[in-house]
Amino acid sequence: MGPLKTLWHRLGSPRWFYGMLAPWQLGFGVAALTLLTIGTTWGLVFAPADYQQGESFRIIYVHVPTVILAQSAYMMLGVAGFVLLVWRMKMADVAMVAIVPFGIAITVLGLFTGAVWGRPTWGTWWEWTDARLVSTLILLFLYFGLYALRQAIPNAESAGRACAVLAIVGLINIPIIKYSVEWWTTLHQGSTFSVTRVSMPMQMWAPLLVNVVGMYCLFGWVITRRMRTEVLRRERDTAWVNDLFGKRL
């Protein structure tokens, strides 16, 4: 329990938190750049084309990591919200502030690349009877709600806790929303998109795996960078921030 408890207390210190994240940020940045370069080059140049979809199959290497991150980021929002409400850990609120803009950008990108992939593959940019497209759109609305709520509440602390409640309610509802949308689309067997085939050869899924991990690292970089900024913004009138920047003058 010793070291864990120390870590827990340290997490309450913005100063320690700010410094601790710096090496993580660097590590995430280097890893993201390396992995995404390797995965994208591999996917674009060396991976074989799909025998049915042809070259448009290569969109999978940007689309799938994006959508995975869109969902993971919301899950982390829910977890951060839970931590904030239960243990009142302020750094969880800082994390939520950092995650929401990333989530909005990545979800919009997921919808756009999905549409661009849908056009050559299924002949349509958008299909209301496709469960994954529709539930991604709903996810975007959930992100918008969190963003709007935080903007609307002037008191920062209340805004954080209100967003935490909303994020948790949203997280509980996501499986129900997904299930209901899937249920509804199976009733309308218009055009069921099936992307994932049972056996994708290794040369096809390996670059995808690299890009997924790379995208998680990019998420790590963006979140650590934005969390550090947010910590500074909240602590700008304290002695440690003044010491930190006073030395540079």
Place this chain on the structure above:
Amino acid sequence: MNIEAIAEWAAMGRHGLYVWLAYGSSLAVLVGLVLESRWSAARLTREIEADIAAYKESGQS
């Protein structure tokens, strides 16, 4: 690797437009996210340094 081979690769079968649209938009959004995160950090740093400088000046005069 000659020019024709590169051109053929860039054409991506008949789907060049879609592939490059997807990759281009992804690059734009991700780079945009990274740059915005850096800019907001730099902006805040400048503000804090300006505050400190103003404070030191007022102390000296």
Place this chain on the structure above:
Amino acid sequence: MMHLLSGQLSREFLLVSRVRTDVLNPLIFLLLSVTLFALALEGRPEILRVHAPAVLWTLVLLTNMLALDGVFRRDFDDGVLEQLFLQADAPWIAILGKLIVHWLVTGFAMVVCIPLFGLALYLPAEVLPVLMLALLLGTPTITCLGAIGAALTVGLRRGGAILALLVLPLLIPVLIFGVSAVNRVMDGEPALAELYWLAALSLASITSAPFAVGSALRISLEQ
């Protein structure tokens, strides 16, 4: 426990009976929007009939959003809510009471009036019972989830638009199962699965919403 709840219920009913427009406004709004739809679709029975389930469910959702905006506002403004958290041993009982009364005057009132609106949109009479049943099972979820959004935005001057943005995405399952139930019966199929789903969602939200609303109200009061 029960006398706490009944006390709360009688207080809420007294309040509602004093401000009758709270009950009438949503219903009139619903009637008005049904009229707008009927006119916009040029009153053609074959088109109206096909779209009636979707139109009615969408309008019920939107009308509820308008009505929910005010569910805690008066108590928030005159300090009753603050009293509630200071004094009551179990504020969630009072919250449950508020939700029940609010559902009775909006959700349940809509269930009672919906056959009229359905007939106005040329819905066949044999579909009306399932429409009523689906609404009866679906509206408690709308009230409960909506109340969480209302509690989060009660301190804001213009909470209404945000409330809809926060809550409507969460209510998409209710819309899907509700419309699907009515459409199934129109096609001559059983709609039991959809109705079970609506009932399950309502049970889950009735049992959990009072606590979520309670913590949301506490946050709004701290501002």
